[in-house]
Amino acid sequence: VYLVGRVDRGIRRRLEGSLEQFGLSLSEFTLMSILKRRPGLSNAQLARRSLITPQSMFDVIVRLEARDLVVRDLAPAHGRALSARLTPAGKRLIEKAERAAAVLEDDLLADLAEPERAQLRQALIGVVARLRDRAPESNVLD
Amino acid sequence: VYLVGRVDRGIRRRLEGSLEQFGLSLSEFTLMSILKRRPGLSNAQLARRSLITPQSMFDVIVRLEARDLVVRDLAPAHGRALSARLTPAGKRLIEKAERAAAVLEDDLLADLAEPERAQLRQALIGVVARLRDRAPESNVLD
DNA sequence: CGGATTTCAGTGTGACTGAGATAA
DNA sequence: CTTATCTCAGTCTCACTGAAATCC
Numbered sequence: 398v399y400l401v402g403r404v405d406r407g408i409r410r411r412l413e414g415s416l417e418q419f420g421l422s423l424s425e426f427t428l429m430s431i432l433k434r435r436p437g438l439s440n441a442q443l444a445r446r447s448l449i450t451p452q453s454m455f456d457v458i459v460r461l462e463a464r465d466l467v468v469r470d471l472a473p474a475h476g477r478a479l480s481a482r483l484t485p486a487g488k489r490l491i492e493k494a495e496r497a498a499a500v501l502e503d504d505l506l507a508d509l510a511e512p513e514r515a516q517l518r519q520a521l522i523g524v525v526a527r528l529r530d531r532a533p534e535s536n537v538l539d
Numbered sequence: 540v541y542l543v544g545r546v547d548r549g550i551r552r553r554l555e556g557s558l559e560q561f562g563l564s565l566s567e568f569t570l571m572s573i574l575k576r577r578p579g580l581s582n583a584q585l586a587r588r589s590l591i592t593p594q595s596m597f598d599v600i601v602r603l604e605a606r607d608l609v610v611r612d613l614a615p616a617h618g619r620a621l622s623a624r625l626t627p628a629g630k631r632l633i634e635k636a637e638r639a640a641a642v643l644e645d646d647l648l649a650d651l652a653e654p655e656r657a658q659l660r661q662a663l664i665g666v667v668a669r670l671r672d673r674a675p676e677s678n679v680l681d
Numbered sequence: 682c683g684g685a686t687t688t689c690a691g692t693g694t695g696a697c698t699g700a701g702a703t704a705a
Numbered sequence: 706c707t708t709a710t711c712t713c714a715g716t717c718t719c720a721c722t723g724a725a726a727t728c729c
Contacts, residue, residue, distance in 0.1 A: 398550065398644045399569045400663045405547035406720090407590045407670035408540065424695070427541045441710060448549045453696050455712070476704050477710045502540045504673070508665045513658075520659045521542040523650045528549035531646070548696090566719070583686055595720045597688070618728050619686045 408505070415501055419494045424457050426498070429491040432467065432483050439478040448528060466490060550647070557643060561636045566599050568640070571633040574609065574625050581620040590670060608632060 413423050421429070431446060432438065438446070444454040458481060461467040466487035469479040483491065506514055555565050563571070573588060574580065580588070586596040600623060603609040608629035611621040625633065648656055 398554065398640050399572060400660065400667065401543065401547050401550055402565070402569060403590055404663055404666050404670070405543050407667065408543055410590070411670070411673070412540065422694080423544070427544060430541060439710080440712095448545055448552070449695095450697065451711075452698080452713095456695080459712095476708095477702095478704095479711075498540050505666050505669050507669065509662060513662065516655075516658065517662045518542065520651060520655065521546055524546050524647050525542065525549065527647050527649065528546070528553065531553070564718080581686075582688095591719095592721065593687075594689095594722080598719080601688090618684095619726095620728095621687075 408501075411501060412498060415497050416494060419490060419497075421490070421494055425461055426491075426494055428454070428457050428461065429466065429483060429487060430495065432481060433488065433491050433495075436482040437472075437480045439472060439480060441478065443481070445529070448525075461487070550643075553643060554640060557639050558636060561632060561639075563632070563636055567603055568633075568636055570596070570599050570603065571608065571625060571629060572637065574623060575630065575633050575637075578624040579614075579622045581614060581622060583620070585623070587671070590667075603629070 409423060412426075416423065416426050427447065428443065431443060435446075440454055440458055441451050443458075444451040447454065458467060458469070462469065465484055467481055468484055469481045472478040472480040506517075509517065551565060554568075558565065558568050569589065570585065573585060577588075582596055582600055583593050585600075586593040589596065600609060600611070604611065607626055609623055610626055611623045614620040614622040648659075651659065
């Protein structure tokens, strides 16, 4: 249980150090990284995906919007929901940042061969799924 | 990379909720859990093990000391270092808290059979080791 | 003196809860 | 009316940096 905590704190410090050259915090990096793969998600959807509250996610989005790395427009036919996506500048920045992150990840996983890496990834994805299942307001569709 | 972050945030919320019945924060729980297995470690040693600064660890220890869950005495022949250990009350409390944590962990790993669990554990331990290697002041001996 | 440790003090980020406005 | 969203405001815990004192 707290092995995950230690790994997270360690990665956090390392990755934060590596991301500051891009002016990105870890939460900003994470958000942009999700948005790159799933453009068009709303704030509420992003929050559920990341297992944080919509209010917390909102802070992150606002900061990135102010820097013109993210834009939002009204989601097609869906209440007040705002659909978020990366701007061209945002895309360029996340590409560079992800390359730095990949270097770090590769270093941390140096002891593991490819099949084991995939297995680790799968195991973690499984745990995330379980965490979301058990969440107070689970919304599997997002 | 950020899979770990998501898992950690999810576990954090869940575990914090489950630990508050014991009046323990997650960092307090983690410290006591380490101390149970490795009694006699100093503040600086505990900090290195947990990948946080000695100042941060200090805050946690002070709180637990005030509640008589942890005591410290001068380490045998080693400068100013104070050797920390659990009090009987501390031992009783961590036993109960760990049982609650085990239930949660079991639930999260429900999809994985025992060999895969062991493999996941080993992979994470490997990453922690790598993180400590790369740390600014690595002290492998602790 | 130098290195490791403990301790005190101040800071700040990132998440949280609570409350209000708007839209289907 | 209910539900989901977005938004604003305030709070708080945790770890951080900086600095000082102590001990081989």
